[in-house]
Amino acid sequence: MKVNSYGHPHLTSYYEKKLNIAYVGFGKSTNRYHIPYVKTRDNMTIARVVNRTLGKRPEQAELEATGTIFSTDINDIINDESIDLAVVVTPAFAHYDTAKQLLLGGKNVLCDKPLVETVEEAKELINIANEKNLFFMPFQNRRFDSDFLTVKKVIETGYLGDLVDITVNMDHYRPNDFSEGENFDGAWYGHGVHMVDQMISLFGTPESVQYDIRATRDYDSVDDYFSVNLMYPKLRATVAATEVAALSHPKWIVYGTRGTFVKNDVDQQENDLKVGIMPGVDGFGCDTPADFGLLTYYNTNGDRIVKHIPTVTGDYGRVYDTAYESIINGADKLVSDEQILSVIATLENGFKK
Template sequence: MRKLNIAYVGFGKSTNRYHIPYVKQRENFNIARIVTPHLGKRPEEAELAASGTIFSTDIADIINDDTLDLVVVVTPAKFHYETAKQLLLAGKNVLCDKPLVETLEEAKELVKIAQEKNVFFMPFQNRRFDSDFLTVKKVIETGYLGDIIDITVNMDHFRPDDAGQGTNFDGAWYGHGVHLVDQMIALFGKPEKVQYDIRATRDENAVDDYFSVNLLYPKHRATVAASELVALPHAKWIVYGTRGTFIKQNVDQQENDLKVGIMPGTDGFGLDSPQDFGQLVYYNQNGDKIKKTIPTVAGDYGRVYDSVYETLVNTSDKLVSDEQILTVIESLENGFIQ
């Protein structure tokens, strides 16, 4: 088994919550280097350093290290474009956290550089491995619902006092929408048209904190929605088809477990309890009404790394294609220019 050497640019909450715990479960990766602005700030540093990870404050240490197979950018989003560009121009394979960049022009430039340098470049779209998304995908693929006519995914919170300042890039549409739009594009491809409703509901002078956006396809509508003022959440997924309906009330549990320190590899990590399973009602070919409880498919954000390994080592197609990269960023950017 070939082992890939990884370097991280950034060592904050996201690196230590959504990346490293999953990489530690995989024997085919070695965390070789980490570049961070401040050394000795997090307790995880000592453990990684003891196992051989080299910490420093200069990205040149990564650029000049020819033993690295992959660089993962986990900086604040406003630094993604310049950091990824610098690494790609240096000939590094790059996995970048999301939202990848703010504009389609920036995304096209990075994709072009990667193609010209013949290196790997992809956003870390880990929510393709949310358990609820994988369950919806499975239900659709089994054909229980017939042809899809309407599908909605919601991301709800109740945070009435957390209105934030910044640019469009700092709001909910880029922050939450990037997950949900990518999930729909992974399922259905590029929409024919997109209708936008993006607002700031807690403070009109703050960044957006609400959106309800329709991605229109030839035969169905896909709606992605989020709000920070929902005390009684919507169902996470509602899917209507010509033969039935599927509803999944609750979100993937990986993030909830990670937040309280329950890590991948722990028994029961990220798993739904039976009362959180989705509910399916459909009519069979005889016209009989069938009700099913659908067990949740296990999620695993680390599968992004599995896909990267397969691409780099076995030349498999990328999990997120260049076309999908550009479609997601175009859909996000157009929310503020139409």
């Protein structure tokens, strides 16, 4: 039997081996963006959960009933040889220390966003993982947003010709929801990490970056607004967010030499999750036709064509599918080490003088 690049045996069938997963952290993110998707996959098992405090929440009781072990000591994960993947879903400030402890303990690690604050920290963790032949990757679930997948499909089909300008917005209206903290706690790291990763996954590392990052609701609060241009040889890719948008921008606007694509609405997975509609339910995360993006382009005859593009279905659980393929079958990681460093460098440089 062959051994893959992360030290696990290659298997002849995708479903012969179950991926035993352990979580560090059991808050909203774990129970909204991670566990509901893992539950829909027959080739994965939630073996352990470690959290600083334990109660008898319904979510805990449900998992315990199916065999998940809860405890408060991260060493329970490190010492459990059956664990194939440890997932870090702690508050962001604890990502670096927690991921480092797990990697040094010999565990493959998937870490929630933002991964870490600095390139130096990211390099250290990547080096540990590579030296120990371990899987290490951030949970960039918004690579599987339906709106992003739809934009990606439109670009790849060639409707738009050569791209000139692309903008993605993340708008909210939360005029009084500001707080103090460090740069790592603001919108640029919190929201920008996803949008920067999406752009880098499409276009690679930008040649230069132009930053406008501000606190708009309260001068002493962490940043809550940014408009940042990632500059490529023939393309400007803009990522922007605000917390005071009473009327939101379109989520995506893409201009090319032959056409324009506009997608107004965000991925519906998060909206469904917030009201308790879970993955696996019919219609989960699906757009209605009224939410489809609008494509306007000129064909080779010079005819102006306008049509709606059905939304590609999103699925955050596909991050876990790619992790499975990497850990069990030796496939390349969804997010490469180079992309990890490029994203963190873009974020970190936003606050350098």
